Structure formats: C-alpha cells, structure tokens
Amino acid sequence: MDSKIESVLATYHEMLEKERGAPRVEAPGGRDGGRDMRMRAVGPRTGQLLNILAASLPNPTILELGTSFGYSGIWLAEAAQRAGGRLITMELHGYKSEFARDMADKAGLADVIDFRVGDAVEMISRLEVGIDFVLVDLWKDLYLPCLEAFYPLLNPGAIVVADNMIRPGNDDVKAYGAAIRAKQGISSVLLPVGSGLEISRFEP
Numbered sequence: 001m002d003s004k005i006e007s008v009l010a011t012y013h014e015m016l017e018k019e020r021g022a023p024r025v026e027a028p029g030g031r032d033g034g035r036d037m038r039m040r041a042v043g044p045r046t047g048q049l050l051n052i053l054a055a056s057l058p059n060p061t062i063l064e065l066g067t068s069f070g071y072s073g074i075w076l077a078e079a080a081q082r083a084g085g086r087l088i089t090m091e092l093h094g095y096k097s098e099f100a101r102d103m104a105d106k107a108g109l110a111d112v113i114d115f116r117v118g119d120a121v122e123m124i125s126r127l128e129v130g131i132d133f134v135l136v137d138l139w140k141d142l143y144l145p146c147l148e149a150f151y152p153l154l155n156p157g158a159i160v161v162a163d164n165m166i167r168p169g170n171d172d173v174k175a176y177g178a179a180i181r182a183k184q185g186i187s188s189v190l191l192p193v194g195s196g197l198e199i200s201r202f203e204p
C-alpha cells in the first residue's frame with residue numbers, strides 16, 4: 001500500500017485507540033445534535049475485509065452510507081483507485097465530511113471520492129448510476145429505508161456489507177438482515193468480524 005495511505009491509516013488508528021480508551025460522551029442534543037466527535041469507525045479488520053472485497057470487483061462504483069470522519073472511506077477509496085472505480089460517500093454532517101476530505105487529500109485519494117452531504121436516504125433516491133458495492137454503516141433505523149432505496153440500483157454481482165449486525169445487534173439491524181435475505185437474487189451470510197458483518201451478493 002502507498003506510504004501516504006499507510007500514514008493516514010496510522011493517524012486514524014491512533015484516534016481510534018484514544019476514542020476506545022476514553023469514556024463514551026454523547027453530543028449534547030442527541031445523536032445528531034451539537035458536534036458529535038466520535039468516529040464510530042469500523043476498525044482495521046473490517047476495513048481490510050472491505051478493501052479486499054471492493055478491490056475484487058472491476059471498475060466498481062462504491063457507495064458508502066455514513067462517511068463519519070472518513071476511516072472506512074480510506075479503505076474503500078484505496079480499493080476503488082486500484083480497481084479503476086470510484087467511491088460515493090454520504091454523510092449527514094458537513095464538518096465530518098470536511099475532515100474526511102482533508103484526510104483523503106493527505107492520502108492522495110481525494111480524486112476517486114465524491115463526498116456528498118445530506119440525508120443518505122434522500123440522496124440515494126437521486127443517484128443515477130448502478131452500484132457495485134455498498135457499505136451500510138449509518139444509524140441503525142436507517143438501514144432498512146436505505147436498503148429499499150439502493151436495492152433497485154444494484155448491478156449484477158454487487159456486494160453489500162452492513163456493519164454492527166452482531167454488536168449492538170438491535171431490532172433494526174435484525175429487520176435489515178431479514179429484509180435483504182428476502183430480496184430476489186440475494187445470497188447472504190453473517191460474519192463475526194468486527195461488530196458483525198452481513199455480507200450479501202446480488203445475482204439476479
């Protein structure tokens with residue numbers, strides 16, 4: 001891997017270690033209030049798996065739901081760059097997206113990333129491209145509405161990865177797991193990697 005990318009990942013790993021060692025502080029005003037500064041990132045094992053899966057697809061258009069501060073996006077963008085594709089990443093908060101863009105610049109990956117700010121459910125419905133890879137990693141009650149929005153856009157052979165399927169593993173993610181398995185053309189498996197990943201493939 002390029003040394004600039006390795007150095008950016010090392011910075012994120014330091015941030016993650018600090019976050020995981022510190023007491024959990026929620027932003028005032030709830031999950032979308034104030035300036036939520038928690039990365040809530042997927043972690044290195046999941047990052048590496050995302051990278052391997054996404055880079056296995058030819059010229060992939062990758063959709064990331066929940067940019068946060070950009071950690072998983074670096075793994076996905078590296079795969080996109082290597083495989084001749086691109087990453088579209090969606091985040092509700094502009095300040096998180098800006099941080100992610102600065103880090104992507106430092107990693108030399110900004111050229112393959114399209115940063116979009118706003119509500120992902122609404123922005124997916126305005127996409128006019130086929131999707132080859134999706135990372136679902138935003139608030140859990142949005143997993144199902146996002147699935148309904150991106151499913152019609154999946155290209156044959158597309159891979160969908162949803163995080164947090166085992167931890168916290170609440171009713172919202174269970175509903176997502178059941179719904180994606182019920183979709184036509186989907187085969188799916190739950191893997192105990194990181195917080196639990198539902199990995200699904202679309203072959204109509």
Ligand SMILES: C[S@@+](CC[C@H](N)C(=O)[O-])C[C@H]1O[C@@H](n2cnc3c(N)ncnc32)[C@H](O)[C@@H]1O
Nearest residue numbers: 040041042066068071072091092119120137138
């Ligand atoms: C678990 S974090 C994503 C972590 C990131 N994938 C990583 O591993 O670095 C979830 C993110 O989803 C964002 N989010 C919540 N609701 C959203 C929405 N409706 N549209 C887009 N992003 C949203 C939150 O602001 C938060 O930054």
